[in-house]
Amino acid sequence: MISAVLQTSFLGDMVLTTPLLERLAGEGLVHVVATPANAALLANHPAVASVIVFDKRGADRGLGGLHRVAARLRAVGAQRAYLAQGSSRTAALAWMAGIPERIGFDTSGGRLFTTRRVPYHRSLHHAARLWQLANAPGDLTAPSVLRPSLFPGAAERDAVSQLLQAHGVHEGDALVALAPGSVWATKRWPSFDALATELVQSPALRDARVVVLGAAGDAPLAAAIVGAVASAGGPPAIDATGHLSLLGSAALLSRCRALVSNDSAPLHLASAMNIPTVALFGPTVPALGFGPLAERRVVVQHETLACRPCHAHGPMHCPLGHWQCMRELSPAHVRHHLEQIIR
Ligand code: SF4
Structure with missing residues (x-):
């Protein structure tokens, strides 16, 4: 056939x-x-x-x-x-x-x-x-x-090695990936930089290097995270936005201990590489059919907000104006789940 x-x-x-x-x-x-x-x-x-x-x-x-x-x-x-x-x-x-x-x-x-x-x-x-x-x-x-599957090749692995070497990462160094972007504005959790500061204070994660995944257009979000880690005195965060293909990003995820992501493409790349995933859902919900599928996964979402979900993909602006679905997800809560999932 x-x-x-x-x-x-x-x-x-x-x-x-x-x-x-x-x-x-x-x-x-x-x-x-x-x-x-x-x-x-x-x-x-x-x-x-x-x-x-x-x-x-x-x-x-x-x-x-x-x-x-x-x-x-x-x-x-x-x-x-x-x-x-x-x-x-x-x-x-x-x-x-x-x-x-x-x-x-x-x-x-x-x-x-x-x-x-x-x-x-x-x-x-x-x-x-x-x-x-x-x-x-x-x-x-x-x-x-x-569980989906992707197969990064030698070219993608080489690109990742070069990127990490350029940032002084050695074999065996712990990495935690953050993916702060999304095409739809209301799906972008606004506290990734605050989470990065939390990670510097986490006994379980303070030695891990933060690596920011995303497209070239996510560079301002990455810059905020890199700046937050520097201000908190953590090991320098790595801005990988716009530096890797999608398969390259999948290859990079396979080097990471975990990913924290909005409801967007990196979440599915992590499912394909079976990387522990903390998925942040705001205007959408996993019940729409697009939750994480990695073996170790957790969804962080506002459990009591009646307006969720308000859109199949996530609107560009909160129709109610308060955007509580994302603003009220606390960085400390997300850090707690991240620590649990890598334990
Ligand atoms: S209406 Fe509710 S679910 Fe939709 S963006 Fe606003 S707060 Fe989030």
Whole structure:
């Protein structure tokens, strides 16, 4: 059986699609249609035969682009397509590529292009929803089946080694990763710099070097953390924002004792590398399906706020103006959970 999996959604969705890819690889070749950013994440992945890049907002925009990508997809000869997102454009792509069996969610905007519809279970983790595109619900016997996987290669490991060497980190030095960014403003916990100060005072963590993960645009958040650690007299924090690819960030996480992250892509990278994770949820909740999946994990969230969740992704501004869901998560509380999870 040759399968095609179409996943052109967010980075986290791509990471959470990897259990499905591994399951399908047991039956034959698996080709994946992905955005350029998502394609880079799948480098070296043993379950993936090839990646067909669909630059839907760039080079492949419009009907001409759709036809070009459909021709590339047709060439791999897939008998089944799994539509791992709800977009009608992506579903149309599988139809245009002439793939005879097209499986998607019953809630999908592209369900008219499907030949089989699978219930979208809102109560499940998103990795489980995706996995069920190819499995009966009863087949899920072990939670570890749903843990995503990524495979940083030599290039990513070398990039990490160079970065750490440049900051005077030696083999065996303890690292703790902080990921303060998010595309959605209300998901950015505003107290990462205060947490960094707490870590300097923690008997369990004061010798660990703080390393800040994120995109180049997160540099101001990293600068605040680096400054806070310096003011508190801790070992110099490392700003890795914008210095590593996504797979490079996954490789760096594999060197860390733990990650503290908002509900954003680094959380899923840590799940894939099975790194202890403290996940901070504000306007969103894990029940939406995107909680951490590392074996050792803890979610820190406001337990009594009636307005949570207020958005599927997190709005750019708090609709109520007070942003209590994030402002009231205390750095001392987060530090406590971090200490517990690395113990
Ligand atoms: S409405 Fe509530 S959940 Fe939404 S951002 Fe504001 S405080 Fe957070």
